[in-house]
Amino acid sequence: xxxxxxxxxxxxxxxxxxxxxxxxxxxxxxxxxxxxxxxxxxxxxxxxxxxxxxxxxxxxxxxxxxxxxxxxxxxxxxxxxxxxxxxxxxxxxxxxxxxxxxxxxxxxxxxxxxxxxxxxxxxxxxxxxxxxxxxxxxxxxxxxxxxxxxxxxxxxxxxx
Amino acid sequence: xxxxxxxxxxxxxxxxxxxxxxxxxxxxxxxxxxxxxxxxxxxxxxxxxxxxxxxxxxxxxxxxxxxxxxxxxxxxxxxxxxxxxxxxxxxxxxxxxxxxxxxxxxxxxxxx
Numbered sequence: 001x002x003x004x005x006x007x008x009x010x011x012x013x014x015x016x017x018x019x020x021x022x023x024x025x026x027x028x029x030x031x032x033x034x035x036x037x038x039x040x041x042x043x044x045x046x047x048x049x050x051x052x053x054x055x056x057x058x059x060x061x062x063x064x065x066x067x068x069x070x071x072x073x074x075x076x077x078x079x080x081x082x083x084x085x086x087x088x089x090x091x092x093x094x095x096x097x098x099x100x101x102x103x104x105x106x107x108x109x110x111x112x113x114x115x116x117x118x119x120x121x122x123x124x125x126x127x128x129x130x131x132x133x134x135x136x137x138x139x140x141x142x143x144x145x146x147x148x149x150x151x152x153x154x155x156x157x158x159x160x
Numbered sequence: 161x162x163x164x165x166x167x168x169x170x171x172x173x174x175x176x177x178x179x180x181x182x183x184x185x186x187x188x189x190x191x192x193x194x195x196x197x198x199x200x201x202x203x204x205x206x207x208x209x210x211x212x213x214x215x216x217x218x219x220x221x222x223x224x225x226x227x228x229x230x231x232x233x234x235x236x237x238x239x240x241x242x243x244x245x246x247x248x249x250x251x252x253x254x255x256x257x258x259x260x261x262x263x264x265x266x267x268x269x270x271x272x
Contacts, residue, residue: 032233033207033211035230035231036184036207036233037204037207038230039183039184039185039229039230039231039232039233040184040185040188040203040207042229042230043185043229044185044203046229047189065202065203066202066203066204067202067203067204067205068204071202071204072204072205072207072208075204075205075207075208076207076208076211078208079208079211079212079215080211
């Protein structure tokens with residue numbers, strides 16, 4: 001049942017490095033995924049070694065059974081894409097509230113004549129801070145959340 | 161037929177985890193052994209499925225330190241996962257029974 005292959009299979013570290021590069025996720029999530037896959041490949045290779053393969057052949061077979069790094073990374077990205085979308089939405093929410101405050105609540109208060117202040121700087125800073133916290137605290141995809149936070153906050157500040 | 165097999169992977173994994181907590185490699189080996197190679201797939205496809213099920217609350221992952229070798233992440237089924245398993249198993253049973261009936265082969269009456 002020995003397999004011969006003309007194409008050189010990557011080593012464990014090369015394979016995991018390739019996979020990690022293509023995951024495009026935040027570092028803690030990426031490290032956990034790589035650790036789990038490393039554990040799988042090591043144990044799988046150990047099984048092939050028991051069947052009489054050399055350590056190099058065993059790891060090559062384990063990697064071949066596991067599948068191409070690019071395809072696995074793509075499927076993993078799809079699983080975590082939903083989190084990224086949620087992080088973007090989480091970052092958008094406080095900014096949307098800022099705009100709603102400016103265009104709906106503030107005009108209403110001014111109509112009532114009960115408050116004529118200029119809250120722009122305070123509201124901008126406090127809501128931007130809130131926006132900064134939400135994606136970081138609630139989502140795993142920090143980079144997407146903060147990128148969205150920066151983008152939407154700039155829009156909000158421009159609108160104030 | 162390939163699509164049917166793909167669609168049933170979640171059900172198969174949940175049914176294994178309903179018996180006992182398992183880690184990824186163990187699940188892959190057990191699926192291959194019990195199906196005698198019929199449910200053969202690239203083992204790497206198992207992890208996106210496990211992570212998706214974990215995010216959906218169907219399974220719970222927990223790292224355990226192993227004396228010899230790297231740590232393993234064991235997955236156990238949650239009450240929500242058991243509920244999905246029961247529903248999916250019933251759907252597949254009905255599906256296979258109806259199909260066998262149309263094909264003119266012996267089948268037990270469908271429960272639903």
